[in-house]
Amino acid sequence: MPSSIYAGTDLTEHLGELIKLQTNQNVLLFTDKGIEANHLVDPLTAYFKAEGIAYEIEDEIKPEPSYVQVDELLHKVSQYDFGVIVAIGGGSVMDAAKLISLLRGADYTIQDLIKDASIAKKQVPSVMIPTTTGTGSEATINAIVTIPEKQVKFGIVSGSMLPDLVLLDVNNVRKLPKSILAASAVDALSHCVECYTSKNATTFSNDIAAIGARYIFQNIVAAYSEPDNIDAREALLMGAFYGGVAITASGTTAVHALSYPLGGKFHIAHGVSNAILFKQVMAFNKDAITPQLASLADFVFADNNLATADEKADFMIDKIAEIVKAVDIPTDLKQFGVKMEDLDFLIDSALQQTRLLDHNMKVLTRADVEQIYRSVLN
Numbered sequence: 001m002p003s004s005i006y007a008g009t010d011l012t013e014h015l016g017e018l019i020k021l022q023t024n025q026n027v028l029l030f031t032d033k034g035i036e037a038n039h040l041v042d043p044l045t046a047y048f049k050a051e052g053i054a055y056e057i058e059d060e061i062k063p064e065p066s067y068v069q070v071d072e073l074l075h076k077v078s079q080y081d082f083g084v085i086v087a088i089g090g091g092s093v094m095d096a097a098k099l100i101s102l103l104r105g106a107d108y109t110i111q112d113l114i115k116d117a118s119i120a121k122k123q124v125p126s127v128m129i130p131t132t133t134g135t136g137s138e139a140t141i142n143a144i145v146t147i148p149e150k151q152v153k154f155g156i157v158s159g160s161m162l163p164d165l166v167l168l169d170v171n172n173v174r175k176l177p178k179s180i181l182a183a184s185a186v187d188a189l190s191h192c193v194e195c196y197t198s199k200n201a202t203t204f205s206n207d208i209a210a211i212g213a214r215y216i217f218q219n220i221v222a223a224y225s226e227p228d229n230i231d232a233r234e235a236l237l238m239g240a241f242y243g244g245v246a247i248t249a250s251g252t253t254a255v256h257a258l259s260y261p262l263g264g265k266f267h268i269a270h271g272v273s274n275a276i277l278f279k280q281v282m283a284f285n286k287d288a289i290t291p292q293l294a295s296l297a298d299f300v301f302a303d304n305n306l307a308t309a310d311e312k313a314d315f316m317i318d319k320i321a322e323i324v325k326a327v328d329i330p331t332d333l334k335q336f337g338v339k340m341e342d343l344d345f346l347i348d349s350a351l352q353q354t355r356l357l358d359h360n361m362k363v364l365t366r367a368d369v370e371q372i373y374r375s376v377l378n
């Protein structure tokens with residue numbers, strides 16, 4: 001877990017609790033152009049100015065960054081003198097910033113971390129401030145990068161990248177556009193449900209994943225259809241954080257494994273590719289995860305009035321499909337230019353995601369992966 005976490009509104013002044021402990025109090029502020037255009041950076045820079053804290057802004061991070069872009073970013077920021085990293089943005093900004101917190105001044109490169117992340121050490125303390133309701137990156141030990149030469153995404157995993165301070169400030173998601181809210185919240189929901197049904201699940205990860213799932217299941221449609229429903233948006237921000245904690249304690253499974261090649265080659269947004277696969281993978285897994293889905297149904301929808309575990313598992317799978325539809329995410333790959341000819345690439349690439357597939361309750365054969373992709377290819 002990150003060592004210090006605040007949730008609520010107007011949390012900026014808590015930055016001082018970390019910054020003022022550092023010998024070098026200069027801040028490197030990571031963000032992207034979308035966040036800046038929405039003025040989410042302004043309260044931070046106002047605070048730095050008021051407190052006399054020197055800062056530089058780095059806003060060149062592109063959505064779903066590649067390891068090459070992170071390497072370029074590292075070279076670019078080497079010109080700055082900073083002792084604290086503050087990242088405000090979605091998973092793309094936070095993942096890049098988490099990697100820079102390991103790479104700045106280190107004697108290893110990002111390519112080394114892709115080969116063996118156990119060598120990583122925290123070089124610069126970091127603060128994460130999420131602005132989407134999705135990745136939970138502020139609580140995970142993962143940073144996801146695209147590997148362009150393999151057209152796939154890859155998770156670099158190291159406990160050293162956990163941030164030192166997290167601010168879950170609802171002000172940052174008040175104006176989050178509906179489509180980003182939807183995709184990122186379904187991503188967070190898949191984190192919770194995959195962790196809950198993972199082979200690697202523990203009592204702790206189940207408790208956390210169940211709370212996260214309840215926040216999201218009960219609020220996602222309201223947050224999507226009622227833009228002024230701040231309580232629903234706040235619940236999603238909390239659910240996304242819980243999803244991140246659950247990932248750290250347990251880990252995602254086949255939804256994410258099959259999703260990575262879709263992000264890596266076709267640049268489908270992470271939340272969207274997960275959403276397309278979510279129901280299909282859960283339906284495939286159902287016979288191995290019926291007790292888990294049933295207990296999640298009883299926790300999240302206590303009044304479900306269903307008699308058998310089988311009915312409860314079906315109910316959860318239907319709920320997942322219902323939510324993806326209600327938030328207007330496509331349910332197949334038609335519009336993303338993915339063709340039947342791409343099937344072999346997708347299958348080969350997904351089968352290489354052993355870090356995630358090993359946690360899936362059911363072993364996926366080549367034929368199983370093919371059947372799942374075919375079901376969303378049409």
Ligand SMILES: NC(=O)c1ccc[n+]([C@@H]2O[C@H](COP(=O)([O-])OP(=O)(O)OC[C@H]3O[C@@H](n4cnc5c(N)ncnc54)[C@H](O)[C@@H]3O)[C@@H](O)[C@H]2O)c1
Nearest residue numbers: 034035063064090091092131132135137140142144176270
């Ligand atoms: N580290 C992890 O544990 C983890 C987990 C899941 C996903 N990821 C990674 O995170 C990335 C996706 O992150 P994401 O879904 O948060 O989206 P993102 O960070 O890619 O942002 C998507 C877009 O939304 C805009 N945006 C973000 N917040 C906004 C706001 N409040 N108002 C207006 N615009 C806003 C950004 O400017 C950007 O253009 C992927 O690379 C994915 O692989 C990481």
Ligand SMILES: [Zn+2]
Nearest residue numbers: 135187191270
């Ligand atoms: Zn995810």
